[in-house]
Amino acid sequence: MGLSLHIIHLYISITPNQKKKNSSSTGGRKNEKLKEQLLKFLNDPSYRPLNKSELARALEVTPKRRQQLRQIIADMESEGTIRKIKKGRYVKRGGAEMIGIIQFHTHGNAFVDPENSNKDSSLFIPKDATGTALHGDKVVAKIMTRGSSPQSTKNIKNTQTKERLEQRFSDSGKLPEGQVIKVLERKNGAIIATYQRKGKFVYAQPDNPLLPATIELDPEKLPAKLPEPRNKVVIAITDWISRKANPRGHIVKDLGPLDTPGIDILQIIYAHKLSLKFPEEVTKEANNFSDRISEEDIQSREDWRKRPVFTIDPDDARDFDDAILVEKTKDGNWELAVHIADVAHYVRPKSLLDKEAYYRGNSTYLADRVIPMLPEKLSNGLCSLVPEKDRLTHAAVMQFNKNGTPKSVRFCKAVINSARRFTYKEAYALMQKPDPQNPFSQRLSTAWELAKKLRERRFKSGALELDMPEVRAVLDKNGKTIRLEKTENDESHQLIEEFMLAANEAVAKHIKEKMKPSVYRIHEDPDSDKLFEFRQLVLNYGFKVGDLDSPNAIQSLLKSVQGRPEEHAIKVGLLKSMKRATYSEEPIGHYGLSKTNYTHFTSPIRRYADLIVHRVLASVTGAISTKTPKLTELNGISKHLSDTERNSASAEMESQKLKQLEFLWLETKGSGDSPTPTHPAIIHNVRRKGLFIELTDHFIKGLVPEHALPHCRGGYWFDGSMSRFVGSKPKRIFEAGQEILVTVDRVDLDQRLVDFKIVDN
Numbered sequence: 001m002g003l004s005l006h007i008i009h010l011y012i013s014i015t016p017n018q019k020k021k022n023s024s025s026t027g028g029r030k031n032e033k034l035k036e037q038l039l040k041f042l043n044d045p046s047y048r049p050l051n052k053s054e055l056a057r058a059l060e061v062t063p064k065r066r067q068q069l070r071q072i073i074a075d076m077e078s079e080g081t082i083r084k085i086k087k088g089r090y091v092k093r094g095g096a097e098m099i100g101i102i103q104f105h106t107h108g109n110a111f112v113d114p115e116n117s118n119k120d121s122s123l124f125i126p127k128d129a130t131g132t133a134l135h136g137d138k139v140v141a142k143i144m145t146r147g148s149s150p151q152s153t154k155n156i157k158n159t160q161t162k163e164r165l166e167q168r169f170s171d172s173g174k175l176p177e178g179q180v181i182k183v184l185e186r187k188n189g190a191i192i193a194t195y196q197r198k199g200k201f202v203y204a205q206p207d208n209p210l211l212p213a214t215i216e217l218d219p220e221k222l223p224a225k226l227p228e229p230r231n232k233v234v235i236a237i238t239d240w241i242s243r244k245a246n247p248r249g250h251i252v253k254d255l256g257p258l259d260t261p262g263i264d265i266l267q268i269i270y271a272h273k274l275s276l277k278f279p280e281e282v283t284k285e286a287n288n289f290s291d292r293i294s295e296e297d298i299q300s301r302e303d304w305r306k307r308p309v310f311t312i313d314p315d316d317a318r319d320f321d322d323a324i325l326v327e328k329t330k331d332g333n334w335e336l337a338v339h340i341a342d343v344a345h346y347v348r349p350k351s352l353l354d355k356e357a358y359y360r361g362n363s364t365y366l367a368d369r370v371i372p373m374l375p376e377k378l379s380n381g382l383c384s385l386v387p388e389k390d391r392l393t394h395a396a397v398m399q400f401n402k403n404g405t406p407k408s409v410r411f412c413k414a415v416i417n418s419a420r421r422f423t424y425k426e427a428y429a430l431m432q433k434p435d436p437q438n439p440f441s442q443r444l445s446t447a448w449e450l451a452k453k454l455r456e457r458r459f460k461s462g463a464l465e466l467d468m469p470e471v472r473a474v475l476d477k478n479g480k481t482i483r484l485e486k487t488e489n490d491e492s493h494q495l496i497e498e499f500m501l502a503a504n505e506a507v508a509k510h511i512k513e514k515m516k517p518s519v520y521r522i523h524e525d526p527d528s529d530k531l532f533e534f535r536q537l538v539l540n541y542g543f544k545v546g547d548l549d550s551p552n553a554i555q556s557l558l559k560s561v562q563g564r565p566e567e568h569a570i571k572v573g574l575l576k577s578m579k580r581a582t583y584s585e586e587p588i589g590h591y592g593l594s595k596t597n598y599t600h601f602t603s604p605i606r607r608y609a610d611l612i613v614h615r616v617l618a619s620v621t622g623a624i625s626t627k628t629p630k631l632t633e634l635n636g637i638s639k640h641l642s643d644t645e646r647n648s649a650s651a652e653m654e655s656q657k658l659k660q661l662e663f664l665w666l667e668t669k670g671s672g673d674s675p676t677p678t679h680p681a682i683i684h685n686v687r688r689k690g691l692f693i694e695l696t697d698h699f700i701k702g703l704v705p706e707h708a709l710p711h712c713r714g715g716y717w718f719d720g721s722m723s724r725f726v727g728s729k730p731k732r733i734f735e736a737g738q739e740i741l742v743t744v745d746r747v748d749l750d751q752r753l754v755d756f757k758i759v760d761n
Contacts (some may be wrong), residue, residue: 006211037059038059057744059630063576080099097143118331125179129179135188138183167462191208191234193205193207194207195229215237229516232260233255265367265655272647283375293390297392300415309337310323311418320384321341321606324338326446329680346383348626363607368659373608385416387421396409398497400453419594422440424490451494468571470489519609520585520599521600521609522589523589523591526579534574537684538570543570566684569694571683578591661752680721681741682739684736684737686723688720693740702754709727
């Protein structure tokens, strides 16, 4: 049935070992110096364009090192730093050019978002100026027209916001315009498409409407066994010479007919280039570990096996990263022990396991499966803190006073034997209805007493309460959605959350004080203009709101919407207005959590960043001598881990959205002659095309098109100034913040879209 995903990477990217090979060189430092020398030379005002040979002579590069110079020039051209002009001469890019990621819209126009910047400085690319760029490619665009502000900014009182908006637009309210002059890097290595055949002409039609409608398949690279027409296939584009012709590509994998069980999730997996299988040598390295922990492994560790540590995890979890124990001391203070799986004991730097874990970056939790960062022998076996099994941990043992203020912390390597495994539901039930006969009932009560104080302190210091219920699809054995299950962020979840936050903060503070290079989890302050746009959304719902540049004002807003139908939509809108939390070598703090020091330490089974932090912590505490990354390496590492996290999050959200929409589709299809199920909803935006709504029972977003509005003899007119639809005979008004009742009208699973119609009461 085709090739494995690791073979696919030979076509569309490079494997971890290839990356290692390509990036390592004994002359790395010399190459960096030569690159700096070349850049300085190109930046000199007196520089005149030269070819490779002329550059070599000008820089006095010896014959032995000319191959290195040629490679540096090729790399810089590929990166977009320099470009080749007539007669093979090179100049530095700059001036009226922009390097960034191109994002297409359905009408064919596109925007280029510059690298290492926010979208406020985007460049508009007209349909006929996109060249052979594909959605998501890294490109060089030439800026053709500059811009200044639209007239609408004259009413904005916030000076900072007004200035930023004025930098974005032209006098007519348009972004600066440009055209694509070079594609630096193709990002669409694995394209999900439908295989088609007309006579001898074979082609594929991509599912993504933002890609060209047809990809011509190279007849010389067709597989021996051709897919059946309308089968889903994975395509790799090989070349695209001109927009006047179709791109050319070849089939990498035949996924099978559209109704094959699980093919919908497989499409998401391949589109996001997620690795389904581990290389054989990696699995072999994992399987070489004994199932038993030796006495030698235990000798230098604190023995916690007779102490009642326990875990709380989701129902279907198998990779238990963390275990806790909270005890009150004689003086009325608390001791909190957070034990984290000692993955670093098994996954050593530069080992095959380590390289594969870094390449993956993290585990990915899809609607129907988990794609782990580590092989099952470790992720669900030796490293998982399962009950009644000896397990190795790296622990943070923290002391808090009666008010929940941290007093001290110590870190140790330990061995535990988990006394009890709770699901969140079991823990919550016992917390709500204590059982005097159950010794863990009191332990949970004591733990929550501390967690509650930590939570209160955190919000008092300015942290934002953005906890929201989570809706996930529950599937049958064939991968079909049988129900949607809502998980509330109750006390059992909050208890674990507070203790993990405390451990992460304590580790970050300790490493920072020791001045040891490490990876930190950061969340920068939001941009004022993004908050201004969010403020408009809140006002549309009819809520009063102050200056959102102040965290206190945001906290007040969140309190005012608590328990309201608009709560979920407003919290999602706030999250979208903020910058994304990322990894960085710079400990600049976390805005959302209101923490000066923060990192990720508590999930090394599923996050490589945590594994790095474990190694760094072991190094600074003297627990073990281990190799840790240098500061110069951490920028690239942090960017890679932020990218893999973003990619996994995208796949996870898409898989859940697909299955949630499948539930609505099956619900409507299965109703037969019975009345179609109805859902409560809230209008969160009104545009010319209709009402954008969110179901308040399942938090699914969709559209009520204008034609699906309840009948009015006098029709409807769109009041753009008030963002509402007004109908007459009888008079009706539909506007943001209004609660309505809807049924499903149409579900498009390919485009992940759903249309609703209003139930006319």
